[in-house]
Amino acid sequence: QKEVEQNSGPLSVPEGAIASLNCTYSDRVSQSFFWYRQYSGKSPELIMSIYSNGDKEDGRFTAQLNKASQYVSLLIRDSQPSDSATYLCAVNSRGSARQLTFGSGTQLTVLP
């Protein structure tokens, strides 16, 4: 079982819709959870971080964490074509705040 699992997609949503990205992780002691966006040929950039159960909102982005079920999700409201990218879920699963394990990413396409 992979440590961090994501549906690879591709996921397509129409412009203006809500895009929902999901991620599950295997290490119960994980404490920090991150969503990175990666455009093709570019390095990842941080979108959201979440550390406690519940929802965290930042603009059009909402991260949701459920430690009991070991999943973390990212909702993108009012999706825009510029949101089209691969979204990487990253989890601190090594007991160190400095090392992250990345999922394989979900490719999102927002159709104009």
Next chain:
Amino acid sequence: GAVVSQHPSWVICKSGTSVKIECRSLDFQATTMFWYRQFPKQSLMLMATSNEGSKATYEQGVEKDKFLINHASLTLSTLTVTSAHPEDSSFYICSAPTGSGANVLTFGAGSRLTVL
């Protein structure tokens, strides 16, 4: 915000040659630098962790003699791919812990290596 400058952004080399990739922290001191490799359509895989002034820590399966990492100063870490082969062609990305509690990674722009 914190910036990690990585270069070259892309390099093409012949099989058997060595290639050096540099990552510099521009406005902060990076005592630690993570080096990742990413093959097409795959996620980032941690190769090694470099620490200023000490030996790098390599992940299982990564050849330390092939991927030489040097972290000679608080602002510079380098990765040298020695005797490169076509299977080493990949996207190499460095990152440094930044932010509150050093819990966030700032990535370099990445280096696309193509070995002919």
